[in-house]
Amino acid sequence: MEGKEPMSAIPVTVLTGYLGAGKTTLLNRILSEPHGKRFAVIVNEFGEIGIDNDLVVGADQEVFEMNNGCICCTVRGDLIRIIGGLLKRKDAFDGILIETTGLADPAPVAQTFFVDPDVSKRTRMDGIVTVADARHLAQRLDDSHEAQEQIAFADVILLNKIDLVDEAGIVVLEHRIRSMNPFARIRRTERCSVALDEVIGLGAFDLDRVLAMEPGFLGEDDHEHDQSVTSVSLQEDRALDPAAFDQWFRTLIQVQGVDLLRYKGILSFKGSDRRTVVQGVHMLADSGNLSVWPAGLPRTSRFVLIGRNLDGGALRAGFAACVAP
Numbered sequence: 001m002e003g004k005e006p007m008s009a010i011p012v013t014v015l016t017g018y019l020g021a022g023k024t025t026l027l028n029r030i031l032s033e034p035h036g037k038r039f040a041v042i043v044n045e046f047g048e049i050g051i052d053n054d055l056v057v058g059a060d061q062e063v064f065e066m067n068n069g070c071i072c073c074t075v076r077g078d079l080i081r082i083i084g085g086l087l088k089r090k091d092a093f094d095g096i097l098i099e100t101t102g103l104a105d106p107a108p109v110a111q112t113f114f115v116d117p118d119v120s121k122r123t124r125m126d127g128i129v130t131v132a133d134a135r136h137l138a139q140r141l142d143d144s145h146e147a148q149e150q151i152a153f154a155d156v157i158l159l160n161k162i163d164l165v166d167e168a169g170i171v172v173l174e175h176r177i178r179s180m181n182p183f184a185r186i187r188r189t190e191r192c193s194v195a196l197d198e199v200i201g202l203g204a205f206d207l208d209r210v211l212a213m214e215p216g217f218l219g220e221d222d223h224e225h226d227q228s229v230t231s232v233s234l235q236e237d238r239a240l241d242p243a244a245f246d247q248w249f250r251t252l253i254q255v256q257g258v259d260l261l262r263y264k265g266i267l268s269f270k271g272s273d274r275r276t277v278v279q280g281v282h283m284l285a286d287s288g289n290l291s292v293w294p295a296g297l298p299r300t301s302r303f304v305l306i307g308r309n310l311d312g313g314a315l316r317a318g319f320a321a322c323v324a325p
């Protein structure tokens with residue numbers, strides 16, 4: 001790193017925000033900007049099979065995936081190990097970006113950088129950036145403790161997806177955010193369009209402020225997750241029939257949209273060489289094509305659903321019925 005001592009503390013940015021708010025969109029934006037910096041990226045997902053890794057733009061950085069649980073609970077040890085590995089490397093990083101799962105409470109993640117002695121010596125928490133889905137934020141603040149914590153701990157809040165909400169609605173949300181967190185900078189965004197220096201290099205994380213807000217911050221974790229949220233991972237090696245999938249999926253989001261907090265899939269359809277991505281939040285779904293399936297690798301469709309009242313058996317049967325004849 002130019003002009004820096006080899007041992008100088010590496011800034012860490014935590015990107016948080018509820019399921020589907022736009023964290024990966026922001027991460028891709030940061031990685032695609034011509035800033036000439038090298039970031040190590042750590043992506044954590046809720047759900048057994050990783051999908052985000054395929055959705056993060058391939059650039060100069062390495063992506064470390066952690067899929068075996070939520071970063072704020074069971075895999076804190078993994079996080080410390082990954083960072084420990086990074087810190088041992090000769091090639092320098094300008095920063096570490098951590099994208100947490102939408103269900104993570106950011107406090108224990110930030111805590112890791114203060115309580116682990118090796119990690120705390122070599123890194124510095126630069127800021128917690130929370131992406132909020134303007135369309136669904138009010139609902140989430142009513143029903144999710146994690147969503148509240150993500151707003152409360154943020155240094156910067158991107159009030160994203162403002163294209164889906166009118167001006168009056170945005171003003172109401174801004175007031176609500178202010179009442180929960182008087183310190184954070186709030187930026188209105190569409191597709192997380194924001195200048196890089198609004199989210200990186202903030203020097204914003206203030207331990208004293210956090211301790212004033214949550215005196216137990218550096219102590220033992222005592223948080224609990226919303227146990228009613230579960231995930232179902234579907235996988236299929238045979239190509240899917242586009243019409244059958246379309247019909248199954250449309251019916252699913254119509255009937256169970258309220259319960260579906262997030263779904264994401266990379267799918268192989270009969271007659272197509274490209275990987276199709278289908279993803280969404282509640283009833284708002286998006287689809288598109290990614291690159292062609294890599295030669296020689298199995299074209300396995302993967303679909304992860306996260307939500308309440310999910311019937312794994314019925315979902316598996318419905319998905320399996322989409323296999324092309």
Ligand SMILES: Nc1nc2c(ncn2[C@@H]2O[C@H](COP(=O)(O)OP(=O)(O)OP(=O)(O)O)[C@@H](O)[C@H]2O)c(=O)[nH]1
Pocket residue numbers: 017018019020021022023024025026052101102160161162163164189190191192262264279280286
């Ligand atoms: N209309 C609209 N859609 C958006 C905007 N920003 C992101 N999206 C879409 O919202 C969906 C979720 O975006 P992601 O960036 O994958 O969200 P995420 O927070 O990483 O999702 P998880 O990692 O699953 O929690 C995608 O389909 C995006 O294309 C926006 O400003 N407006």
